[in-house]
Amino acid sequence: MLLVTGAGGQLGQELRLVLGEKAMYAGRQELDITDEHAVKAFFAARDVELVINCAAYNAVDQAEDDAQAAERVNSLGPALLARYGRRVIHISTDYVFDGASARPWREDDETRPLSVYGRTKLAGERAVLEEAETAVVIRTQWLYSRFGKNFVKTMRRLGAEHSSLNVVYDQTGSPTAASDLAAALAALVPQVTPGMKDVFHYSNEGAISWYDFACAIMRLSGYSCTVCPVESASWPSRAVRPAYSVLNKSKIRQRFGLSIPWWLDSLENCLR
Numbered sequence: 653m654l655l656v657t658g659a660g661g662q663l664g665q666e667l668r669l670v671l672g673e674k675a676m677y678a679g680r681q682e683l684d685i686t687d688e689h690a691v692k693a694f695f696a697a698r699d700v701e702l703v704i705n706c707a708a709y710n711a712v713d714q715a716e717d718d719a720q721a722a723e724r725v726n727s728l729g730p731a732l733l734a735r736y737g738r739r740v741i742h743i744s745t746d747y748v749f750d751g752a753s754a755r756p757w758r759e760d761d762e763t764r765p766l767s768v769y770g771r772t773k774l775a776g777e778r779a780v781l782e783e784a785e786t787a788v789v790i791r792t793q794w795l796y797s798r799f800g801k802n803f804v805k806t807m808r809r810l811g812a813e814h815s816s817l818n819v820v821y822d823q824t825g826s827p828t829a830a831s832d833l834a835a836a837l838a839a840l841v842p843q844v845t846p847g848m849k850d851v852f853h854y855s856n857e858g859a860i861s862w863y864d865f866a867c868a869i870m871r872l873s874g875y876s877c878t879v880c881p882v883e884s885a886s887w888p889s890r891a892v893r894p895a896y897s898v899l900n901k902s903k904i905r906q907r908f909g910l911s912i913p914w915w916l917d918s919l920e921n922c923l924r
């Protein structure tokens with residue numbers, strides 16, 4: 653049986669729709685991944701073939717002031733899942749990179765996280781790759797879904813309330829519909845072989861700024877709210893974010909035979 657941890661989040665809920673009864677689902681209530689006794693007992697009592705870890709401390713700015721909490725969920729938790737679960741697909745992030753690149757990031761490019769969130773996620777990747785017997789790390793970015801909190805929902809809420817909004821135009825990446833990532837995970841699970849240890853990148857296709865993304869959300873939602881492009885420097889935030897974090901997805905496409913949807917098609921689907 654598959655196990656999805658962090659099942660109450662956006663990706664966890666999308667995975668439930670895709671995998672249905674092929675998996676069991678543990679939210680934070682059912683399994684706190686930072687509690688070693690709980691993790692050990694959970695695996696001792698069940699026959700888990702493969703864990704898909706969607707649990708994370710994702711509050712990027714808050715992590716700067718609460719590094720210990722971020723470290724527990726993003727680094728210690730994955731290490732415990734790897735130690736007791738043995739076979740793990742772990743979800744990570746583009747924030748392991750520093751954003752200083754002129755081309756999409758490849759899996760073997762040098763990592764240099766700029767934030768506590770990025771550093772703790774990178775430590776989680778390393779722990780899983782070291783401790784598990786089978787470890788697949790999937791780095792993704794700009795996740796959104798009908799579930800949970802995300803940029804699309806925030807823009808729709810603000811767009812309905814305001815006549816104009818400032819959105820940064822100097823951070824470039826690719827939005828990722830969590831439903832597409834969930835479908836990709838379902839497709840690759842049967843192709844994960846024992847002993848495999850590897851890192852892959854997954855996002856939707858296309859490279860845009862948050863400003864472009866916000867404009868598309870307003871247009872597709874039928875809102876007249878004007879989106880004004882602003883620089884990140886004029887938008888103070890605790891954590892530094894990578895300026896360019898587009899992920900190169902050739903490896904996952906080729907290795908698992910995936911075809912990856914264009915970001916705008918996926919956004920249209922989600923809003924529909």
Ligand SMILES: NC(=O)c1ccc[n+]([C@@H]2O[C@H](COP(=O)([O-])OP(=O)(O)OC[C@H]3O[C@@H](n4cnc5c(N)ncnc54)[C@H](OP(=O)(O)O)[C@@H]3O)[C@@H](O)[C@H]2O)c1
Nearest residue numbers: 658660661662663680684685707708743745792793794795
């Ligand atoms: N969201 C993004 O834009 C983005 C970008 C790049 C990578 N990622 C990665 O993609 C993965 C999925 O992200 P997401 O957007 O689906 O996250 P999400 O919606 O924030 O869900 C994360 C889930 O983890 C749970 N959780 C937190 N601490 C836990 C613990 N100690 N034990 C068990 N569960 C715990 C949370 O529960 P509570 O709600 O109770 O805290 C939440 O349900 C994560 O690895 C994330 O780092 C996300």
